Amino acid sequence: MSSPPPQPPPLRMRPTAALVRAAAIGCGALALAVLAGRPELIPAGLPLLAWALVALARRILRGEEQGIPTPRLSVNRRRLEEGGTAAVRVAGTPGMLVAATIPRRGHTALGPRHGSLGADGTAGLRVSAQRWGQVSVGPVHVLVADALGAFRAQRELPPLTLQVVPTATVLDAPTEVPTPIGISGAHLSSRRGDGTALSEVRAFRPGDRLARINWRVTSRTRQLHTNATFTEQDTEVLIVTDTTADIIPAPWAEPGTPTSLDMTVRATSAIARHYLRAGDRVSLFDLGHLIGPVPAGSGPRQLRVLTDALSRAHRDDGTLRPVRRLRSVRSGTLAVVCTPLLNPATITQIGDLVAHGADVIVVDTLPPSIGDVSVLRGRPLRSGGAASERFWPEAWALRRLLRRTTVRELREAGVPVTAWRGPSSLAPVLLSLSAARSAPRRRRS
Template identity: 35%
Template sequence: MTGPTAPRSTEPDSTAGWAPTPALARAVLLAGLLLVAGVLLGRIDLIVLAAPFALGTAYALRRRPTALPQVWITPGDDVPLVEGGEVAATVSVGNPDTVDYDLMVVRSRVSPWLRITRAGFAGPVPADAAKSGGEPAGGAGRSAVDRPFVTSVPVAAVVDLELAGRALRWGRHPVGPAGARVAAAGGLLVSRAVLTEPAEVRVYPRTEPFDAVEAMPRAAGLVGAHHSRRPGEGGELAGVRIFAPGDRLRRIDWRVSLRARQLHVAATLSDRDAEVVVLLDVLAEAGRSGGVGGAASVLDTTVRATAAIAEHYLHRGDRVSLLEYGPGARRLRPAAGRRQYLTVLEWLLDVRAEAAQHEPYDQVFGPQMLSSDALVVVLTPLLDERSAQMLARLARSGRFVVAVDTLPADLTPPKDRGWAEVAYRLWRLDRDTMIGQLREHGVPVVRWAGAGSLDQVLRDVARLATAPRVGSR
């Protein structure tokens, strides 16, 4: 979450921004009419009747306000907020003037993905003000901030409107803008509306359970948790060989050495790290997002699956990088560790679906941008033919590619009459044919299903990577 939005500055010695209310106009008009009538008609009773209105108005205006209220928004605690978590924010209104604000009306907008269920003033609130809007709103499905809140603000005091609820979806969601108007001098003067800029609440995607127990196709780093094909220091036994200068004594296999009457050592495979490139296809969006616990759109599945895959491989010590297949071509450099995972979550907050008029392949995959040993996991709904062409080109370049289908399984056909349903069925058949052609080109296509989604695919890819290659003469 970001910090509080700074209140707008006001000039304390200026009366600009204050206007008379209809109550002041009625009081002046009534007192003036009674005084004029009493003088013209020579009636003392009319003058006596006008005296309370004139004296009351003069007494209320004896101390006129000079400063406008200050409004700012403060998000909740600066802790990582995940989908489904509790969100909190505070809209504060301060009184920098030397007179009390008899009445203050404050209202704030909130992103629809932040369901505010509780809203009320903090601290002691006058009883009449609480009846006017200090309690949460009722009604099912209605946000607690869909109405104004009313209270009073004493001199040099701050009134906090506390908002609490639940974050429904990942992304950057605004709290605000918020505005306040106050009345002073017994309700005879009212200020203009003072607005403040919205504050940003960052909601990270919920990590879906994911685990892949299969080895990487090619582990080429220096250290890591995967068994490479290269001999070295590790825990996986590769065989027994004759002792050579530089071998450690603890590696000597005494049983084989006594039987062969020559020193032999146990050879092991080195543990290496791997690079995982997660490619996000953002050319199209489909489905309707229902937030956490509801239906998932293409972007929802893509973002949550990316967070899960990145968390899994970063936890194992691998290097993870992110790419966007779209006109923006955003990129996150490969790195490892917890800092990279937090960077991944921050990077995912700005994922947006953007249509591209031209083929973005050359823009995304520049020269030497992808390592030949990297595992490329492509999250795509396969709604655009350019996505299939991109997968085929990656496979023909010799890279290890796994395509994850992010199209919602419960995508409903159109309800229009006529040829809409038939066109939908034909599109489905064409998409299934395209997936079959990708598999014929050596691109495995699997549907995202959380834990174990990529186990079988990674097993096949690792088997192909270790298989001997036949060279042509």
């Protein structure tokens, strides 16, 4: 049986500067009135002294000499999608003024705008996450004061972590796969067996199910006939993510333009959601050690496990990470590689997947603004700064030209490459693969 979490120490209320001034001025005015014989000073100091005495008596009657409970920080939801909002609640003692301040983090929006709010007893704020990952709420600075403003205390509450999962994008693409390899699922195979798609009507054989007897043909031919069907199979979808480096957009790109890591994570989430809803088994393998591997699974639980793994990824300082090699893959697996196609080791890994018999699709996650110098036509380039800043556009333009050779070689090898532009990015590739699966093939002699 787990023990309850330790309670934080109580807040010790300290006199405010207003209380000290009121007591000092009130006592000084009364003393001066008595010593100097000037009774007109009594009305000037008596209200301040009375306010100080009332505040002190109120504190004694409420039993606040030993301190008050520390306000509690809570959120209504720890897991939300990109663009979602979580309500942050700082609950203090009723009858006390509670002022809470939350520091603003990157890619978050606060409500109120500056993250500060005062309220009676409980302060409620809002945190909107605009980017996937871990979002830290806090440390929250809390100031507690009594109703008269005579005593106050302040403390920093430890931060809470919100888990922001990628947006639940639904792909506008078919669910057919080139090579179904399972024994049950949603994909129609060429093998006859238990299923719902009609293959042919044939004569009844011993062992056929009575429920599949075609009574219309039987009554017409005076001989038992049964319906033969195609089996429905599933497949294993392997999503390979390239997180070896995070490529940021060009300086002239619009604010909020996603980086290569953002595009990779969002594409991975959309592809996994698409095939898990179709009943397939989906696994995840990360080449850059940023996202832990997710074993193959199916159903809503697998979708939650995978999105949790994506949201736990942390953005580091942009250092280049070594590529982790995928040892083996089952023949016929649909492998979707989300990569900006800049690391030679990743290109080698794509070749290994093809050599193992996987059906490989490459999703290009390089930001479109990288290497695009069309926006610079007619505009003078900056001549100051370091050399890396002066030649940044030209260097990336040359790198994109070199990358075109890689894309052409992959396509010539039978590996389709499509750029990630949203939910409809994979539709042309999957339609072509589905058509290639059903197209006639030349028989080898």
